[in-house]
Amino acid sequence: MKEPLRYHSTRHAEPAVPISQAIAAGLAPDGGLYVPERLPSIDPAAFDPHGSLADTAATLLAPFFADDPLTDELAAICTEAFTFDAPLRALPAHPNTMMLELFHGPTSAFKDFGARFLAACLRRLPRNDARPLTILVATSGDTGAAVAAAFHRQPGIRVVILYPDGLVSPRQAHQLGCFGDNVTALRVAGRFDDCQRMVKTALNDTALQAQLPLSSANSISLGRLLPQMSYYAHAAVGWWREHGTPLNFIVPTGNLGNALACLWVRELGLPVGAVRLACNANATLPDYFAGAAYTPREAVATLANAMDVGAPSNFERLRWTFPDENRLRDLLRADSVADATIRQTIATHAHEYGEVFCPHTATAMHRLDRLRDEGDTSPWAVVATAHPAKFESVVEPLIGQRLAVPPALAAMLARSASASPLPATDMALQEWLTTA
Numbered sequence: 202m203k204e205p206l207r208y209h210s211t212r213h214a215e216p217a218v219p220i221s222q223a224i225a226a227g228l229a230p231d232g233g234l235y236v237p238e239r240l241p242s243i244d245p246a247a248f249d250p251h252g253s254l255a256d257t258a259a260t261l262l263a264p265f266f267a268d269d270p271l272t273d274e275l276a277a278i279c280t281e282a283f284t285f286d287a288p289l290r291a292l293p294a295h296p297n298t299m300m301l302e303l304f305h306g307p308t309s310a311f312k313d314f315g316a317r318f319l320a321a322c323l324r325r326l327p328r329n330d331a332r333p334l335t336i337l338v339a340t341s342g343d344t345g346a347a348v349a350a351a352f353h354r355q356p357g358i359r360v361v362i363l364y365p366d367g368l369v370s371p372r373q374a375h376q377l378g379c380f381g382d383n384v385t386a387l388r389v390a391g392r393f394d395d396c397q398r399m400v401k402t403a404l405n406d407t408a409l410q411a412q413l414p415l416s417s418a419n420s421i422s423l424g425r426l427l428p429q430m431s432y433y434a435h436a437a438v439g440w441w442r443e444h445g446t447p448l449n450f451i452v453p454t455g456n457l458g459n460a461l462a463c464l465w466v467r468e469l470g471l472p473v474g475a476v477r478l479a480c481n482a483n484a485t486l487p488d489y490f491a492g493a494a495y496t497p498r499e500a501v502a503t504l505a506n507a508m509d510v511g512a513p514s515n516f517e518r519l520r521w522t523f524p525d526e527n528r529l530r531d532l533l534r535a536d537s538v539a540d541a542t543i544r545q546t547i548a549t550h551a552h553e554y555g556e557v558f559c560p561h562t563a564t565a566m567h568r569l570d571r572l573r574d575e576g577d578t579s580p581w582a583v584v585a586t587a588h589p590a591k592f593e594s595v596v597e598p599l600i601g602q603r604l605a606v607p608p609a610l611a612a613m614l615a616r617s618a619s620a621s622p623l624p625a626t627d628m629a630l631q632e633w634l635t636t637a
């Protein structure tokens with residue numbers, strides 16, 4: 202009988218807590234991020250060759266939930282969360298090139314996987330407080346909608362989304378404001394960093410918390426990170442069964458949540474080959490991997506707005522995973538892709554091959570184009586993090602045609618939407634929360 206896995210902060214090894222406690226808490230009490238005491242090893246042969254993504258997730262996550270109150274519910278949680286696929290689609294015009302499409306969920310971006318899994322866990326965890334729980338989310342565009350969709354109409358939960366007014370795409374803004382019921386969207390007169398600071402201040406305000414129970418659902422939650430491993434495992438194990446080789450991945454990266462999930466899958470012993478990070482003009486990670494000291498900075502606005510991050514929140518987890526800095530720099534590469542290159546990549550692939558990518562996905566596709574130029578012929582999966590129709594104001598002028606809208610997104614766009622304006626101050630949010 203193996204010891205159950207426990208979780209501690211990236212900053213201190215004690216106290217170690219069970220997974221359900223780490224998921225319920227979000228951030229560790231010392232301000233660090235929860236990590237497992239160790240990463241278990243998993244045999245690729247353990248997965249059912251005919252299993253669905255939900256089946257892969259349940260097998261993959263079983264050792265992470267062993268002996269926890271949620272263990273018996275894990276299969277049901279996976280089935281409830283993963284109601285859509287993450288297909289690995291070969292690009293006909295490009296040999297050995299796959300798209301890992303993560304945008305088939307209700308809000309057309311990969312954040313649906315984590316948000317729905319987290320919601321399915323939280324629904325099952327007991328709360329010893331009869332008052333409604335307010336979930337605060339700061340979003341640069343995609344997280345807010347995924348969390349809202351995952352918790353929409355859930356009794357006992359209120360979702361409050363803060364987004365930077367004018368800095369998300371028109372369709373992202375519509376999505377954020379279209380839920381109603383227990384979801385409120387606040388358009389903040391500031392930037393994403395302001396939204397994030399306002400949420401953090403509110404969460405750390407003990408007087409406010411005593412009045413109004415608050416929680417978060419941002420990307421540092423283990424309840425979002427762990428399930429994101431599932432689609433990498435599903436794709437890599439499927440590829441390995443068919444071809445007998447590992448599959449390489451290029452991941453569009455902002456806060457490092459999606460890429461870290463991929464790296465963890467490799468650490469578990471599953472057949473993930475090389476991993477490369479594609480960033481936008483926010484070059485904190487590319488500079489670090491080029492040998493500079495880690496220097497967080499203010500984010501700049503780019504076409505790939507969900508990756509406009511100057512201080513990647515999961516960097517602390519990356520350092521915990523690879524404590525030896527030299528080894529880490531050997532293992533990973535990160536590249537910065539400018540807006541002009543994003544535009545060019547979208548236009549070229551549309552005109553030459555009839556393939557349309559969202560601006561985030563285009564950063565990764567550009568990296569692969571360069572690798573192919575350099576003569577690399579190995580199998581790569583480009584991770585497609587959002588549907589291009591979500592960013593129509595960027596993509597449509599470049600490709601010179603209208604994009605078909607996926608049904609779930611079309612349904613949201615058909616609803617009316619509204620968001621309340623809010624000044625970018627901590628005081629303004631506190632006042633809004635206590636009077637709304």
Ligand SMILES: *Cc1c(COP(=O)(O)O)cnc(C)c1O
Nearest residue numbers: 343455456457458459507586587
């Ligand atoms: C959130 C997001 C990213 C960045 O993911 P991280 O986990 O923050 O690195 C990339 N693309 C899209 C479309 C996103 O919504």
